[in-house]
Amino acid sequence: MALLEVDKLTKRFGGLIANDQVSLSLAEGEIVGLIGPNGAGKTTLFNCIAGFYKPDGGSIRLNGKDITGQTPEQVCREGIARTFQIVRVFKGMTVLDNVMVGAYLRARSDAEARRNALDVLKFTGLYPKKDMLASSLTISDKKRLELARALATRPKLLMLDEAMAGLNPTECQEAVEIIRTINRAGVAILMVEHVMEIIMPISQRIIVLDYGKKIDEDIPERVAKNPEVIKAYLGEKYVARGR
Amino acid sequence: MPPPDFPVHERGNAQVTAELLVQTAVNGLLIGFVFSLVAVGLTLIFGMMEIVNFAHGEFLMMAMYASFWMWSLFALDPLVSLPISTLALVLLGIATYKLIIKRILNAPMLAQIFATFGLMVFLRSLAQFLWTPNFRVIQHSMVSDGRLELGGIFLGLPQLVAAAGAVISFAFIYWFVERTETGRALMATAEDRDAASLMGINSDRMFTLAWAIGSGCVGVAGALLSTFYYIQPEVGAVFGLTTFVVVALGGFGSIPGAFIAGLLVGLVQVMAGLFIAPSIKFAVVLAIYLLVVLLRPQGLLGKY
Amino acid sequence: MSQPQGDITGQWAPGASRTQPLEEGTRRSPLKLLALGALLLFLLIYPWIFTLPFQQHIAILIFLNALMAVGWNVLGGYTGQVSLGNTIFFGVGAYTSAVLLKNFLISPWGGMLVGIALSVVLAILVGYPCFRLQGHYFAIATIAVGEILYTAVINTQELGAAVGIQLPILPESWINMQFHDKAPYYYISLSFLTLAMLVVYKIERSKLGYYFRAIKEDQEGARALGINPTNYKLIAFIISAIFTSMAGTFYAQYITFIDPYSTIYLMVSITMCLIAVLGGLGTLWGPVIGAVVLIGLSESTRVMLGGTGTAVDLLIYGFLVVAVAVYQPNGLMGLLNSLRRRRK
Numbered sequence: 067m068a069l070l071e072v073d074k075l076t077k078r079f080g081g082l083i084a085n086d087q088v089s090l091s092l093a094e095g096e097i098v099g100l101i102g103p104n105g106a107g108k109t110t111l112f113n114c115i116a117g118f119y120k121p122d123g124g125s126i127r128l129n130g131k132d133i134t135g136q137t138p139e140q141v142c143r144e145g146i147a148r149t150f151q152i153v154r155v156f157k158g159m160t161v162l163d164n165v166m167v168g169a170y171l172r173a174r175s176d177a178e179a180r181r182n183a184l185d186v187l188k189f190t191g192l193y194p195k196k197d198m199l200a201s202s203l204t205i206s207d208k209k210r211l212e213l214a215r216a217l218a219t220r221p222k223l224l225m226l227d228e229a230m231a232g233l234n235p236t237e238c239q240e241a242v243e244i245i246r247t248i249n250r251a252g253v254a255i256l257m258v259e260h261v262m263e264i265i266m267p268i269s270q271r272i273i274v275l276d277y278g279k280k281i282d283e284d285i286p287e288r289v290a291k292n293p294e295v296i297k298a299y300l301g302e303k304y305v306a307r308g309r
Numbered sequence: 310m311p312p313p314d315f316p317v318h319e320r321g322n323a324q325v326t327a328e329l330l331v332q333t334a335v336n337g338l339l340i341g342f343v344f345s346l347v348a349v350g351l352t353l354i355f356g357m358m359e360i361v362n363f364a365h366g367e368f369l370m371m372a373m374y375a376s377f378w379m380w381s382l383f384a385l386d387p388l389v390s391l392p393i394s395t396l397a398l399v400l401l402g403i404a405t406y407k408l409i410i411k412r413i414l415n416a417p418m419l420a421q422i423f424a425t426f427g428l429m430v431f432l433r434s435l436a437q438f439l440w441t442p443n444f445r446v447i448q449h450s451m452v453s454d455g456r457l458e459l460g461g462i463f464l465g466l467p468q469l470v471a472a473a474g475a476v477i478s479f480a481f482i483y484w485f486v487e488r489t490e491t492g493r494a495l496m497a498t499a500e501d502r503d504a505a506s507l508m509g510i511n512s513d514r515m516f517t518l519a520w521a522i523g524s525g526c527v528g529v530a531g532a533l534l535s536t537f538y539y540i541q542p543e544v545g546a547v548f549g550l551t552t553f554v555v556v557a558l559g560g561f562g563s564i565p566g567a568f569i570a571g572l573l574v575g576l577v578q579v580m581a582g583l584f585i586a587p588s589i590k591f592a593v594v595l596a597i598y599l600l601v602v603l604l605r606p607q608g609l610l611g612k613y
Numbered sequence: 614m615s616q617p618q619g620d621i622t623g624q625w626a627p628g629a630s631r632t633q634p635l636e637e638g639t640r641r642s643p644l645k646l647l648a649l650g651a652l653l654l655f656l657l658i659y660p661w662i663f664t665l666p667f668q669q670h671i672a673i674l675i676f677l678n679a680l681m682a683v684g685w686n687v688l689g690g691y692t693g694q695v696s697l698g699n700t701i702f703f704g705v706g707a708y709t710s711a712v713l714l715k716n717f718l719i720s721p722w723g724g725m726l727v728g729i730a731l732s733v734v735l736a737i738l739v740g741y742p743c744f745r746l747q748g749h750y751f752a753i754a755t756i757a758v759g760e761i762l763y764t765a766v767i768n769t770q771e772l773g774a775a776v777g778i779q780l781p782i783l784p785e786s787w788i789n790m791q792f793h794d795k796a797p798y799y800y801i802s803l804s805f806l807t808l809a810m811l812v813v814y815k816i817e818r819s820k821l822g823y824y825f826r827a828i829k830e831d832q833e834g835a836r837a838l839g840i841n842p843t844n845y846k847l848i849a850f851i852i853s854a855i856f857t858s859m860a861g862t863f864y865a866q867y868i869t870f871i872d873p874y875s876t877i878y879l880m881v882s883i884t885m886c887l888i889a890v891l892g893g894l895g896t897l898w899g900p901v902i903g904a905v906v907l908i909g910l911s912e913s914t915r916v917m918l919g920g921t922g923t924a925v926d927l928l929i930y931g932f933l934v935v936a937v938a939v940y941q942p943n944g945l946m947g948l949l950n951s952l953r954r955r956r957k
Contacts, residue, residue, distance in 0.1 A: 117836075137836070139836045139837075139839050147838075148837055154834040156831055158826075166823055167824065167835070171838060176818070361749040413938060422749060427887075427931045427938060428935055429931070431935060550756060586768070595757035599758070606750075
């Protein structure tokens with residue numbers, strides 16, 4: 067049984083169809099990339115799965131359990147954690163306190179929460195900064211903190227929304243390493259990304275959205291060559307001729 | 310705190326005849342127009358910058374006092390001194406914007422709430438300190454004690470003039486916002502601040518303008534009300550809350566909504582007084598707020 | 614540790630007013646413990662030193678106001694939900710114990726427990742539908758609830774309507790919570806306040822405290838971490854209601870006369886809120902400092918200006934709150950902390 071099964075998910079905003087019968091599935095421990103031009107409906111899909119939007123049609127199943135339409139806090143408790151497109155951390159709290167908020171979800175005592183939080187901080191390399199105020203971190207560290215916080219909730223699936231935005235190449239590589247490490251620990255990853263050089267090598271599969279519909283799903287090498295995908299990003303005339 | 314009893318012909322437990330019903334309804338509409346005027350100021354400010362001015366009622370109270378003192382010290386009829394009251398309030402509004410609001414535009418909601426909230430306490434206490442809690446009344450103004458009769462229905466002259474004044478002011482605002490370039494720039498900024506500034510509209514000036522107009526409305530309303538309402542430091546509290554109800558019912562940010570809602574609230578208020586009891590009028594009005602905000606947050610015409 | 618330049622949004626969270634992080638920083642320096650011990654000792658022997666009723670009355674007023682502000686702070690300061698209707702709990706506490714005492718001769722202590730129970734129910738009834746409202750709308754809704762309750766009581770003969778309830782004068786005893794001297798009242802109110810502060814102290818360091826702050830900082834982000842905002846806001850509201858209700862019962866017993874104007878009045882809600890804001894939102898000692906300042910202001914203006922002075926304290930207070938909102942969002946506690954940091 068797949069970890070995540072999204073079946074014909076549809077979301078409308080007034081007359082606009084943001085997600086049009088999108089279906090996808092993820093197995094445990096997989097890393098899947100979600101790409102598509104701006105406005106394709108990637109963040110909307112995330113928000114539907116994570117419970118921030120109520121879908122208008124279709125279903126979402128986690129380990130066979132129907133979680134369609136659940137609230138964000140319920141979805142998190144079921145085992146899906148997410149980061150946001152524009153990084154969100156609790157600015158007035160320290161790094162450690164931020165992660166503790168996440169850790170308290172599964173911890174059964176204050177001490178356990180603290181232990182888990184410190185472990186996650188070490189795991190993501192933020193331990194030296196644990197007493198710093200979140201507002202004083204660099205963008206890259208803020209993203210790392212957001213990641214650590216989500217990780218502290220012990221998710222089965224981690225959804226990353228443009229985790230690389232605003233990072234320089236070195237920071238990107240660091241982020242990729244952390245993501246790989248998280249994945250090796252058994253967490254499935256579904257990530258939206260625009261930086262192709264990052265997402266192609268790391269993903270086992272790529273799903274492409276355009277105008278709310280899924281237009282491809284395949285291994286990265288084949289997706290990169292798919293004329294439909296190229297057309298979606300660059301327009302008709304860039305479709306390679308005879309390649 | 311229950312409002313000082315509105316000086317209309319209310320008859321508690323007497324039979325509700327058709328005549329009484331119409332009379333009451335008319336009274337409700339008349340005061341409703343004034344509610345609309347006061348509310349349009351608040352809704353304009355909210356539509357522009359999503360800030361609720363908790364001191365809005367106290368602005369009204371200040372305007373009423375301004376009229377009172379000009380009458381008491383210089384024997385100026387409130388209707389004559391209306392432009393001065395209005396100007397005073399415009400200045401108060403601009404000062405409030407520049408000294409306080411501007412600095413908390415980007416602050417978290419808590420800061421915004423406490424800034425205008427503290428101002429409310431400050432103004433109310435200031436009035437009490439300067440002028441004592443005693444109720445004041447303007448007597449023998451141009452319109453006091455006047456009454457018109459139309460087909461068996463009595464219309465108090467001050468109330469009628471106040472309603473007329475409110476309608477005229479409202480019409481002016483509407484014209485200004487729809488037909489003048491500045492007015493439309495104002496609406497554009499309310500709609501989308503960034504897009505408007507990209508088109509060369511200075512947000513700061515628009516915000517100042519919104520506060521000026523919003524407070525000016527209150528100035529006019531205060532002058533009009535002072536001809537027949539008791540003037541005391543707490544009068545702002547009741548009107549302020551009523552205004553919140555009107556704005557919520559009309560839809561936060563909607564000018565036409567404020568107009569309709571003002572009339573509705575005026576009507577409901579007097580009807581509650583007639584059919585249930587005068588002492589619970591205010592509670593009924595507040596219940597409207599709760600119902601609107603819980604069941605239909607966007608109000609009648611709002612963009613919540 | 615260098616002070617990071619936080620943006621203004623960071624300044625309103627309780628963490629920013631602390632120089633050290635929550636968990637580790639509570640390694641209380643021996644100096645702090647000594648100061649706390651000295652304060653406690655002083656407070657315990659205060660009635661022996663200051664024997665004039667007036668002096669004890671001031672202290673009781675401070676404790677009472679601080680208790681209400683501590684209660685308000687749990688919902689307002691820590692969780693970031695501004696309630697301007699907490700007077701309803703004060704009123705419920707006062708009226709419940711007063712009515713039970715007057716009509717059924719039930720001890721005020723029992724009356725207090727019943728009052729607390731009713732307040733908790735009221736908190737749930739009001740909170741559950743209203744907490745989905747955003748900031749401003751919620752604040753106004755709480756004002757509306759307060760006014761509606763005021764109207765209800767004013768129109769209810771059994772509760773004394775506008776005239777109020779005169780509590781029966783009973784033989785002096787602890788069961789009756791009535792005394793000739795002020796000293797026992799002093800100790801009762803001090804204990805209530807101490808209890809409330811202990812509870813808040815515990816909460817700060819617990820899951821509740823973290824969740825409250827998370828909701829205040831970023832509600833949607835908190836939801837993504839499994840926190841149900843309404844549930845936790847309700848918990849905060851309930852805690853708030855309990856302390857405020859206790860204060861109400863105490864007030865009824867201390868003053869022996871209650872009416873809607875003194876117990877279910879918007880100004881009561883406003884005062885609690887102002888004290889917490891001025892003292893420092895989301896801090897343990899903020900409400901206490903705020904209460905000391907407010908009562909100090911009230912009394913000194915009353916002495917200086919006679920009867921009409923009652924507005925001057927609020928005048929100054931209102932001004933200070935605006936100043937706090939604009940310049941020093943962390944209140945007096947924040948000011949103290951930044952002074953301490955500068956000295957280091």
